[in-house]
Amino acid sequence: MADKLSAQHNPKQNHLLAVLPEDVLMRLAPQLELVPMRLGDVIYEYAEQLQHVYFPTTAIVSLHYVMENGASAEIAGVGNEGIVGISLFMGGNTTPSLATVYTGGFGYRLKARHLMEEFNRTGPLMRLLLRYTQALMTQMSQTAVCNRHHSVEQQLCRWLLLTLDKLPSNELTMTQELIASMLGVRREGITEAAGNLQRAALISYRRGHITVLDRSGLESRTCECYDVVKKEFYRLLSDTGTAKQFPN
Amino acid sequence: MADKLSAQHNPKQNHLLAVLPEDVLMRLAPQLELVPMRLGDVIYEYAEQLQHVYFPTTAIVSLHYVMENGASAEIAGVGNEGIVGISLFMGGNTTPSLATVYTGGFGYRLKARHLMEEFNRTGPLMRLLLRYTQALMTQMSQTAVCNRHHSVEQQLCRWLLLTLDKLPSNELTMTQELIASMLGVRREGITEAAGNLQRAALISYRRGHITVLDRSGLESRTCECYDVVKKEFYRLLSDTGTAKQFPN
DNA sequence: TTGCATCTGTGCGCTAGCGCACAGATGCAA
DNA sequence: TTGCATCTGTGCGCTAGCGCACAGATGCAA
Structure with missing residues (x-):
């Protein structure tokens, strides 16, 4: 083992x-x-x-x-x-x-x-951990902004993309209930938004599993928040002064 | 001079x-x-x-x-x-x-x-600046939480209290329009919420000036977010390891 | 193979907050 | 002292999202 x-x-x-x-x-x-x-x-x-x-x-x-x-x-x-x-x-x-x-x-x-x-x-x-912490602060800030101004569907797209970026595959294992509690919205709101995304052929899902079919489609449907966070992580962690590149 | x-x-x-x-x-x-x-x-x-x-x-x-x-x-x-x-x-x-x-x-x-x-x-x-940064992160986090779950009136109370804590007097010089743009809500929403607080004798205001009359009244009307932020600032900055006390 | 816990879908009434419009109040600048 | 830019108050129609209820689908455990 x-x-x-x-x-x-x-x-x-x-x-x-x-x-x-x-x-x-x-x-x-x-x-x-x-x-x-x-x-x-x-x-x-x-x-x-x-x-x-x-x-x-x-x-x-x-x-x-x-x-x-x-x-x-x-x-x-x-x-x-x-x-x-x-x-x-x-x-x-x-x-x-x-x-x-x-x-x-x-x-x-x-x-x-x-x-x-x-x-x-x-x-x-x-130095690396402080830069990472600053990137994390940007994520927190953008969560605040997104919670204020954007629709549940936009937030779901942002959240799926951010989660996908941390995974090796394009499949997420999680229920709509769990996503709803993460985003702090109703489960029914996620059911509806996910239904829209599925009808638009951007994702497909079955009980407890979501597969992203069209990443760039999700990107065009989400708000600017995703991009802000992603760019900031890239900026802060790709040039760390450690003479090594951040894997993309 | x-x-x-x-x-x-x-x-x-x-x-x-x-x-x-x-x-x-x-x-x-x-x-x-x-x-x-x-x-x-x-x-x-x-x-x-x-x-x-x-x-x-x-x-x-x-x-x-x-x-x-x-x-x-x-x-x-x-x-x-x-x-x-x-x-x-x-x-x-x-x-x-x-x-x-x-x-x-x-x-x-x-x-x-x-x-x-x-x-x-x-x-x-x-060490002090890193602790301060952590306290600031708590404020950002709580902004995200508050934006998600609390009413405009609760948010206004939180915001007034946090602002008041940084001021020597109990008077804030600012228009409702400015507060609205800070909170990211409609100006009319602030007019309405401020009207409620004024009728409850917690604040009084005139064109561009807000006076807080009853601080603890505001505290009882706001959400838990204010307290979380305030306690965390106190915890992180009152025991700094610098052998001096944080002024209260 | 079936039973059942759990997940997803749908409908309905409600409300907080939005966007817009405009009236009236205020207080500074000239 | 007045004029006017700006601030505050109010009303109205609209909608996104909430809370609740319940039906049907799914898939794991026994």
Whole structure:
């Protein structure tokens, strides 16, 4: 099993780890622990001291806030382009939001202490993580803008595209109910919007599975928010000053 | 004039500068330049290299995004508790959003080079700014949540309270039109909500001026978002590890 | 192979907020 | 002191999205 895993899995499947200079990655590698991240797993919640950070490879994590009345809203998503647990190095150690796995898969986790040792060298890892954090802030900002001004259908398109960008295939495994709770809208609203997209032959879906058929069709149907976020991630993480390119 | 200014103005009116250890502030102080920040001044815009960062003392700045169709939405606000220009030290040097002064006043500006010199010492200033950035992220997140789930009246209350927290008095100088464009809603919506608050004797207003009469009344009328943001700022900036207390 | 939990589809009444239009109030500039 | 730009108030029709209810489809577990 371990052999099989190491054949299939590699820390460089995570883009942040992939762009680190070799010497930094060599120092971290012995501490990186491949772990399954299962649908519904809570990676952290409010007022909880972070013990680890996670570099997802095939899993996707949602950062979201759950209100007193139980309603929720996603703030940002983290997949193979990022890291879960930024409040560790930002200094707050926790946030009012939750991090929950919404697409099961794998990731590499690293003990808080080991991350901070490398971060405190104030070298490439620190610079990379701060740039990543800024990109994440852009995603949060654009979520706020999009929630304010755009239709459920536009938001669904944006969300599908952002999720797709973190996946190797064009199929998402998730129910409409789950998408609705991520976006903070009614399930029926997603049923209707997804129906429109299916009739337009942009996606096809069956119980719990969505396949994107026409990516550029979705792009033309979404709002500008998707593009803003994508460009900002590219800008911030493709020229990291680490003399390595961000995988596209 | 300069004498009068220095009598009235002090870098420690900005809370971030106030909690810095004396030796750090002493190094920065000669480089801090008191500048007026006038209503409508654009502190930075997209794709512009930051030349300075700003520590507002009496001014308030809005970080907002303007859409292709001209509509806008505020992402977060920065007053005497913060700094404008975090993308400088985060490494991105710009953001897709704009920073515009919406309450005129003063602030201290610091050349990018001088800020980075101190930041790169990786001491108390760096730790403080990263914690502040995390608090700002919470504000952005909560803006997203609030935009999704809460009524215009609740949002207005939240916004008034957050703005009030950055001001010395209980009077805000701004038109309903300006508030509407900050929140990204119709001006008529603000007229209606403000009318309700006035009839409830929580505020009184006249053309361009809003006076808050009953702060706790506003607090009981707003959503949980205000409290989340306020507590998080307090938590992150009151225990900075700089052995000084954050002014309340 | 069937049963059943769960997912998706549809309909309906309701309302918050939008866009537009225009009247009246206000207060600064000349 | 007046004129006028600008701010605030109000009304109206419209619609996106909500909450609720329930029917039918699906696909996994036993």
